[in-house]
Amino acid sequence: MLEFLQQMINGLSIGSIYALIALGYTMVYGIIKLINFAHGDMYMIGAYVGMISVTTFKLPFVLALPATMIVTGVLGVVIERIAYRPLRKSTRVAALITAIGVSFFLQNAVSRIMGAKIYTFPPVLDNRTFMFYGLRFNTQQIAIFVTAILLMILLQVIVKKTKVGRAMRSVAVDQDAAKLMGVNVDRTISLTFAIGSSLAAAAGILVGIYYNTINPLMGFAPGLKAFVAAVFGGIGIIPGAMIGGFAIGLIETMVSGYGSTLYKDAVVYVILILVLIIKPSGLLGKNRKEKV
Amino acid sequence: MKRILVLVATALLVLSGLTACTSTDKGTIKIGVNVELTGEAAVYGQPEKKAIELAVKEINDAGGILGKQVEAIYYDTKTDGAESTSNVTKLATEDKVVAIIGAAISGTTMAAAPVANQYQVPMITPSGSNAKVTNDGTTVYPFVYRACFIDPFQGVVIANFSSTELGATKAAVIGSSSSDYAKDLATIFADQFEKNGGTVVAEEYYTDTDTDFNAILTKLQNAGEFDVLFIADYAVRAGLIIGQARTAGITVPIVGPDGFESPDLVALAGGADKVNDVYFSTHFSALSEDQAVKDFIAAYTASAGEAPSALSALAYDTVYMLKQAIEDADSTDPVKVNTALEAIKDFKGITGTINFDEWHNPIKSAIIVELVNGEQASATVVNP
Known part of the structure; x- marks a missing residue:
């Protein structure tokens, strides 16, 4: 039982990372129906920006996190301007392929600028372990979990309670109608990319600190997993992404813990296929009007 | 006008051919280096490159090999088997090197090994330690060697x-x-x-x-x-x-x-x-008391700006082993160098004394290093 609970803790800490990345995926999809495959690479960029802000600029974690989110958010807006906006009226396949192109561009640009080698993070977050009824907790695991939950709540508040959020929801329902009602569609979409990218960046810096290793290709696999998480929870639905992220993290850990690590990716993708067959709209994908 | 241009172009072509001839006539010994300079294994390839640069410089300062200066030609495998294979092809067919050093890891070395055999150019990996680097389990690859012990x-x-x-x-x-x-x-x-x-x-x-x-x-x-x-x-x-x-x-x-x-x-x-x-x-520990090792550490630290690792020591030994093979063969013909390399006896390197067994694996000692607070604290020599 103790082993099972310990594996739960392990799973939730990976799950919070998937959840953070999945939030951005789901938001962008909810608004402009684009599967942004470059999202995993924004997470990688976030890890690099975070690493530079704590090593070169010597920022403490509480400043490095928002700084990283802002820088990466701005980059997300720039990418949307250059790569996605000109294609907004074209087919979804064209936009999807462009997203894959952006993904490769980001990976290779970072390889070129920073080198293909691995960077390590300096210890910026307290890393203590304490026992609680025989269970082992790590301060960094808790920091990641809490940050993920806080950011999700913040996102939910922005989308549901603010004017910007209302604009986002209206664009999600019908872009043309929103425009007629005086919503600045371009600005709203830019903002969506800014928020989505900054969430990925938050995940990137947290992962960089927790695993202590970053490289230009680190975004690919977690990006795919987060996509699975978003689909699992119901793509376009914010709490769904969160639940999906935690679910994928837990499933992976349990497969590793009670089966073999070698099967964990296979199991995750089998689940994706099953979800797509049985409930294509995802776990929470009932109320289509709520999509954001 | 057109004719003049053609003439000039022809002249340039001939001249470029001539310069190529003169450079070989002048008599440098070309050694190909095919290691991981980027990618996941760059941490292994980079120190090897630095050590090879040091060894080549030392050899050239001391008068070269057989009176000729040594020229190392560097290629990057990018930690990729296909890239490694094409590099070795280029080194063997275009650069026409005497021998090739590389790669730094087993995977990229194994990918390129058949090519070295095909073109009959000896290839020595300083650190590819997988058992199947120098043979396929039943037959030995006649042109592939290694300087390190095997997995x-x-x-x-x-x-x-x-x-x-x-x-x-x-x-x-x-x-x-x-x-x-x-x-x-x-x-x-x-x-x-x-x-x-x-x-x-x-x-x-x-x-x-x-x-x-x-x-x-x-x-x-x-x-x-x-x-x-x-x-x-x-x-x-x-x-x-x-x-x-x-x-x-x-x-x-x-x-x-x-x-x-x-x-x-x-x-x-x-x-x-x-x-x-x-x-x-x-393969090597900086804690060694051997004077040759101490000299190497001092020279490497001065030229590379960092302390040597086992990888640098192995690559350094590889260059000198090649030097001895070329001198033993008294020739820069890759096939003759290969014969001399195979027969090398008690080559005294800084990573131990090397003899090749029938699988082209060196018979040498290993060292177990203990890390205390991330630093090498002690080294125990384990003989084969």
Whole structure:
């Protein structure tokens, strides 16, 4: 039982990372129906920006996190301007392929600028372990979990309670109608990319600190997993992404813990296929009007 | 006008051919270097390149080989088998080198080995330690050699060290399933450890894309008591596993292969306090009292601006071994150099005395290094 609970803790800490990345995926999809495959690479960029802000600029974690989110958010807006906006009226396949192109561009640009080698993070977050009824907790695991939950709540508040959020929801329902009602569609979409990218960046810096290793290709696999998480929870639905992220993290850990690590990716993708067959709209994908 | 242009172009073409001729006539000995300068294994290839630069400079300053200056031509495998293969093809057919040094890891060396044989150019890998680098299990590749000992030997040495020096009787094994290096080492370690009378309580494998090992570490902790943990992998993941294992409360000694040796190991583990009671087998230790080793360390530190690793020492030895082979052959013909290389006897390098067995593997000693607070604290020589 103790082993099972310990594996739960392990799973939730990976799950919070998937959840953070999945939030951005789901938001962008909810608004402009684009599967942004470059999202995993924004997470990688976030890890690099975070690493530079704590090593070169010597920022403490509480400043490095928002700084990283802002820088990466701005980059997300720039990418949307250059790569996605000109294609907004074209087919979804064209936009999807462009997203894959952006993904490769980001990976290779970072390889070129920073080198293909691995960077390590300096210890910026307290890393203590304490026992609680025989269970082992790590301060960094808790920091990641809490940050993920806080950011999700913040996102939910922005989308549901603010004017910007209302604009986002209206664009999600019908872009043309929103425009007629005086919503600045371009600005709203830019903002969506800014928020989505900054969430990925938050995940990137947290992962960089927790695993202590970053490289230009680190975004690919977690990006795919987060996509699975978003689909699992119901793509376009914010709490769904969160639940999906935690679910994928837990499933992976349990497969590793009670089966073999070698099967964990296979199991995750089998689940994706099953979800797509049985409930294509995802776990929470009932109320289509709520999509954001 | 057109005719003049054609004339000029022809003249240039002829001239360029002439310059190429003069450069060979002037008599440099060309050595190809095909190592990992970028990519995941760049941490191994970079120090090798620096050591080769140092050795070539030393040789040239002392008058070269057979009175000719040595010219090293560098290519990057990018940690990619296909790239490594095409580099060796280029070195053999276009650059027409006497011999090739590389690659730094087994995978890229194995990819290029058939090409070296095809073009009959001797190729020596300083550090490719997989058993099948120099032969396919039944026949030896006539033109492929290595300067380091092989994985089975490392696996045996580490298992013996764990049983006798550490007094371990129960081992847990964790390793990558994505590389031959890791898979072979894990199997050989487990076999030898059980031969020594110990038991392997758990074996766990993961893929190279993993960064989170908490699930399998928790599983190991619940699989039963063990008094030594063997990690079969390179430093990129071994460092992470060491850090996560110590954080998870695994306090037993951790042992591993030469892949542990990397300046990043401590940073990957998350701090020097995590890297205690860690042992790995290697080819060379800076703690040696040998004067030749001390001289090498001083020269390398001065030229490279960092302390040498085992990789740099092996690459340095490789250049000098090649020098001796060329001198023994008294020729720069790759086939003659190959014959001399095969027959090399008691070559005294800084990583030990080298003789080749029938599989082109050197017969030499290994060193087990202990890390205390991330620093090399002691070195034990283990003879074959």
